[in-house]
Amino acid sequence: MRYSEKNNAVSITVIVLSLIFFGVLYICISTTSIFQYCFPFQNCQQWPSSDMNIMDAPKDDLEIALEEASMENRTVIIAILNKAYVEGDAPGKTMLDMFLEAFWVGENTIPLLDHLLLVAVDQTAYDRCKFRRLHCYKLVTNETDFSKEELFMSEKFLKMMWARVHFLGDVLRRGYSFLFTDTDVMWLRNPFNRLSSDESVDFQCSSDHFNGDPWSYNNHVNTGFYFVRPNQKTIALFDSWYARRENSTGMNEQHMLEKMKNEDVFKQLGLKMMFMDTVYFSGYCVDSWDFNAVTTVHANCCRGTRAKVSDMTVTLDDWKKYKSSTNRTMTFKWSNHTACIESWLTWQV
Numbered sequence: 186m187r188y189s190e191k192n193n194a195v196s197i198t199v200i201v202l203s204l205i206f207f208g209v210l211y212i213c214i215s216t217t218s219i220f221q222y223c224f225p226f227q228n229c230q231q232w233p234s235s236d237m238n239i240m241d242a243p244k245d246d247l248e249i250a251l252e253e254a255s256m257e258n259r260t261v262i263i264a265i266l267n268k269a270y271v272e273g274d275a276p277g278k279t280m281l282d283m284f285l286e287a288f289w290v291g292e293n294t295i296p297l298l299d300h301l302l303l304v305a306v307d308q309t310a311y312d313r314c315k316f317r318r319l320h321c322y323k324l325v326t327n328e329t330d331f332s333k334e335e336l337f338m339s340e341k342f343l344k345m346m347w348a349r350v351h352f353l354g355d356v357l358r359r360g361y362s363f364l365f366t367d368t369d370v371m372w373l374r375n376p377f378n379r380l381s382s383d384e385s386v387d388f389q390c391s392s393d394h395f396n397g398d399p400w401s402y403n404n405h406v407n408t409g410f411y412f413v414r415p416n417q418k419t420i421a422l423f424d425s426w427y428a429r430r431e432n433s434t435g436m437n438e439q440h441m442l443e444k445m446k447n448e449d450v451f452k453q454l455g456l457k458m459m460f461m462d463t464v465y466f467s468g469y470c471v472d473s474w475d476f477n478a479v480t481t482v483h484a485n486c487c488r489g490t491r492a493k494v495s496d497m498t499v500t501l502d503d504w505k506k507y508k509s510s511t512n513r514t515m516t517f518k519w520s521n522h523t524a525c526i527e528s529w530l531t532w533q534v
């Protein structure tokens with residue numbers, strides 16, 4: 186009896202001393218800088234990133250903007266805005282007006298504006314965004330001033346497009362899914378109902394001409410409307426995409442992504458990519474044949490803001506007629522995109 190009690194007391198003393206010893210050792214090691222990122226009670230970085238310690242730093246403006254616009258499941262809608270889209274050169278509607286008007290006339294699309302983050306690339310666009318009481322973020326780059334409507338493929342236009350890729354990569358690194366939309370895309374229904382909810386699909390991309398097979402790499406990418414989930418693979422894709430700007434003479438970011446798709450970069454990264462059907466995600470290149478299914482209409486295959494705004498007005502009128510009709514089994518037809526067709530004729534002369 187006595188022997189056993191003595192034995193217990195020794196064991197307990199040994200355990201207590203060991204706990205103290207290892208406790209002190211743990212604190213010593215963990216406070217040295219080498220181990221700073223590896224101990225569980227300190228902030229380990231969630232995403233591999235060379236240029237950020239966002240977990241340690243106080244929240245920056247982008248983090249705050251994303252939090253405000255985000256859905257509960259860390260999903261945001263992102264559009265880029267510049268001065269040319271908020272100020273018409275002629276009296277009348279601007280691109281931003283048309284973009285927002287579509288949410289107004291669309292079916293249950295107004296609540297989506299709560300999750301739209303408008304990324305302004307100049308002060309005028311930012312001021313207009315704030316004036317509309319939307320979620321706005323001012324993208325500061327030291328590259329150039331993006332306030333003018335830059336000619337397609339001009340040097341400044343390309344810089345703006347690459348800044349966009351860099352920015353969106355940053356959004357992924359912060360763990361947000363995003364649905365990127367150009368402002369010439371009219372949202373008539375909620376796109377999230379038509380996107381694949383399969384979480385293993387990393388990248389869903391719109392296409393001007395859909396070939397009928399969502400998995401076919403013969404579809405061409407259109408970077409004016411796409412949905413990406415954040416993970417190591419998509420972050421690697423955006424890093425690689427942005428790095429390739431150095432070798433991108435004569436190409437914009439969309440050409441480059443198309444090239445990367447053709448070179449099987451998606452497959453090499455293990456990315457699962459699918460294309461959107463134009464019956465839901467339509468445009469002026471290919472109209473949706475079904476008014477009961479159409480979700481977005483992209484003013485693609487068109488040159489210049491003025492022609493787009495003009496034809497977008499007509500498209501929204503077509504849509505309003507459909508919406509106010511009491512017989513939705515009627516076959517509705519879209520009007521011709523006259524201004525956009527003409528925009529190419531005047532361009533070629």
Ligand SMILES: *[C@@H]1O[C@H](CO)[C@@H](O)[C@H](O)[C@H]1NC(C)=O
Pocket residue numbers: 326327328
């Ligand atoms: C800004 O300028 C620096 C130095 O020229 C450069 O390294 C960096 O890539 C530029 N761009 C951004 C977005 O910071």
Ligand SMILES: *[C@@H]1O[C@H](CO)[C@@H](O)[C@H](O)[C@H]1NC(C)=O
Pocket residue numbers: 256257258260362377378
């Ligand atoms: C996030 O939640 C919204 C609203 O419930 C849903 O429509 C959307 O599909 C979700 N997004 C993702 C990536 O799961």
Ligand SMILES: *[C@@H]1O[C@H](CO)[C@@H](O)[C@H](O)[C@H]1NC(C)=O
Pocket residue numbers: 428429430431432
């Ligand atoms: C650009 O091209 C050069 C020469 O072909 C190559 O060495 C380099 O790795 C390329 N850079 C990127 C980012 O692909």
Ligand SMILES: *[C@@H]1O[C@H](CO)[C@@H](O)[C@H](O)[C@H]1NC(C)=O
Pocket residue numbers: 512513514515516
């Ligand atoms: C609706 O339109 C279709 C096609 O024009 C027609 O066949 C149908 O009879 C109409 N239904 C009603 C209730 O008017």
Ligand SMILES: *[C@@H]1O[C@H](CO)[C@@H](O)[C@H](O)[C@H]1NC(C)=O
Pocket residue numbers: 520521
């Ligand atoms: C639309 O264009 C087609 C083909 O160019 C033409 O046949 C048709 O008459 C046009 N429709 C309208 C309403 O102008």
